[in-house]
Amino acid sequence: MTHYSVFSLLKNTLGGHKGWPRAWRDPEPKARYDVIVVGGGGHGLATAYYLAKNHGITNVAVLERGYLGGGNVGRNTTIVRSNYELPGNTEFYEHSLKLWEGLSQDLNYNVMFSQRSVINLAHSDGQMDAYARRGNRMRINGIDSELLSRDEVREKAPYLSFENARFPIYGGLSQPRGGTARHDAVAWGFARAADLRGVDLIQNCEVTGFIREGGRVTGVETTRGTIMAGKVGLAVAGSTTELTRKVGLDLPIESHVLQAFVSEGLKPMIDQVITFGAGHFYISQSDKGGLVFGGDLDGYNTYAQRGNLPLIEDVMTEGVAMIPALSRLRLLRHWGGIMDMSMDGSPIIDKTPIDGLYLNTGWCYGGFKATPGSGWCFAHTIARDEPSPYNTRLRLDRFARGHTIDEKGSGPVPKKH
Numbered sequence: 001m002t003h004y005s006v007f008s009l010l011k012n013t014l015g016g017h018k019g020w021p022r023a024w025r026d027p028e029p030k031a032r033y034d035v036i037v038v039g040g041g042g043h044g045l046a047t048a049y050y051l052a053k054n055h056g057i058t059n060v061a062v063l064e065r066g067y068l069g070g071g072n073v074g075r076n077t078t079i080v081r082s083n084y085e086l087p088g089n090t091e092f093y094e095h096s097l098k099l100w101e102g103l104s105q106d107l108n109y110n111v112m113f114s115q116r117s118v119i120n121l122a123h124s125d126g127q128m129d130a131y132a133r134r135g136n137r138m139r140i141n142g143i144d145s146e147l148l149s150r151d152e153v154r155e156k157a158p159y160l161s162f163e164n165a166r167f168p169i170y171g172g173l174s175q176p177r178g179g180t181a182r183h184d185a186v187a188w189g190f191a192r193a194a195d196l197r198g199v200d201l202i203q204n205c206e207v208t209g210f211i212r213e214g215g216r217v218t219g220v221e222t223t224r225g226t227i228m229a230g231k232v233g234l235a236v237a238g239s240t241t242e243l244t245r246k247v248g249l250d251l252p253i254e255s256h257v258l259q260a261f262v263s264e265g266l267k268p269m270i271d272q273v274i275t276f277g278a279g280h281f282y283i284s285q286s287d288k289g290g291l292v293f294g295g296d297l298d299g300y301n302t303y304a305q306r307g308n309l310p311l312i313e314d315v316m317t318e319g320v321a322m323i324p325a326l327s328r329l330r331l332l333r334h335w336g337g338i339m340d341m342s343m344d345g346s347p348i349i350d351k352t353p354i355d356g357l358y359l360n361t362g363w364c365y366g367g368f369k370a371t372p373g374s375g376w377c378f379a380h381t382i383a384r385d386e387p388s389p390y391n392t393r394l395r396l397d398r399f400a401r402g403h404t405i406d407e408k409g410s411g412p413v414p415k416k417h
């Protein structure tokens with residue numbers, strides 16, 4: 001396999017780019033693996049990579065029902081941050097952000113991680129107080145944050161509507177180390193690096209059921225036959241409950257659709273990630289020039305990867321309230337992805353009560369930024385049968401124990417997180 005470097009680029013440029021090998025193999029599934037990871041999204045691929053890299057477990061298969069990266073990892077708005085304040089989330093997301101900072105070098109694949117800062121706008125005194133509290137808690141936990149005055153926001157983002165009588169801008173909270181990454185490069189980078197360490201990536205292979213012996217999960221039924229496994233880890237995002245239903249496991253998870261939008265390409269205009277504080281709207285500009293943005297869930301339970309028109313109107317209204325110039329823009333495309341919304345808005349990385357079955361779910365709006373951290377922690381949990389220091393609080397039984405991690409204080413209503 002070629003090591004990507006300036007020398008391999010030069011060599012292949014001279015050869016007319018005809019000599020690049022495939023980025024990963026296309027193996028037939030074996031009869032048995034030590035670990036099967038179901039789901040070839042960001043989290044499944046990262047889990048396989050860290051199982052091999054951190055724990056030396058290489059007899060691993062990732063089973064993907066479609067193509068690698070065709071799920072939410074390739075459908076999101078790519079915002080990466082760790083601006084959380086509750087124990088459980090702070091240590092986990094900061095660990096993930098630190099992994100992002102070295103990821104391109106670690107994977108030998110440019111994931112285009114761009115630390116352009118994430119700024120949350122405040123539109124009232126009360127919201128400024130809440131951001132001051134959040135920023136202080138971030139700093140206490142060793143996470144970078146800066147409280148910005150209205151003038152400081154204006155200097156960084158002059159395109160915002162500062163004369164808006166309905167939603168005046170009072171200031172904002174910035175995380176300078178936050179930013180964006182290239183979504184499909186993350187999936188391909190983890191895929192290539194996992195394959196290099198011996199992991200089998202099996203596409204067009206849907207898991208349709210589980211093999212159980214004496215209660216323990218010992219394998220899976222798939223559209224490409226039965227495959228046995230020492231352990232099975234689920235990393236299927238919005239499809240989690242479709243699968244856990246097959247083993248009689250009821251989860252505190254609902255599936256909802258979230259839409260994303262990309263505009264026609266513009267010259268550089270927005271050089272941060274900015275979020276609207278008087279509703280739910282977030283925007284950044286891709287390296288190709290398109291504005292990438294999104295808002296709320298559509299608000300009803302579904303497994304369909306498409307959304308409806310009223311939500312589009314809602315997102316555009318918020319966008320134009322924040323940046324009036326958006327009203328002159330043409331929308332290029334939009335799509336939906338299925339979100340695994342948990343009851344408290346925080347994720348679950350844990351063993352299940354069923355022997356041999358492990359769970360990675362509940363990512364809500366925030367699973368892309370979690371990708372390296374999630375894979376790192378899930379691999380640890382699967383390999384050692386216990387959580388790592390970064391996911392000790394992200395357990396499934398926290399709902400029964402009453403130790404929920406409700407960052408927004410919205411209560412047990414998944415669509416509100």
Ligand SMILES: Cc1cc2nc3c(=O)[nH]c(=O)nc-3n(C[C@H](O)[C@H](O)[C@H](O)COP(=O)(O)OP(=O)(O)OC[C@H]3O[C@@H](n4cnc5c(N)ncnc54)[C@H](O)[C@@H]3O)c2cc1C
Pocket residue numbers: 038039040041042043044063064065066067068069070071072073074075076077078079080205206207208235236237238239243258259260294335336337338339363364365366367368369370
């Ligand atoms: C529109 C949108 C915008 C978002 N924006 C952000 C953002 O800005 N920042 C952020 O941090 N997060 C964001 N997210 C959330 C983030 O994308 C997800 O939380 C994260 O990608 C989920 O993990 P994953 O990558 O492993 O999921 P996926 O890529 O969905 O991977 C799951 C895979 O499992 C496969 N699968 C399902 N069932 C089976 C089966 N039975 N057998 C085999 N394979 C199966 C699917 O085909 C899929 O490929 C957004 C999500 C959406 C939809």
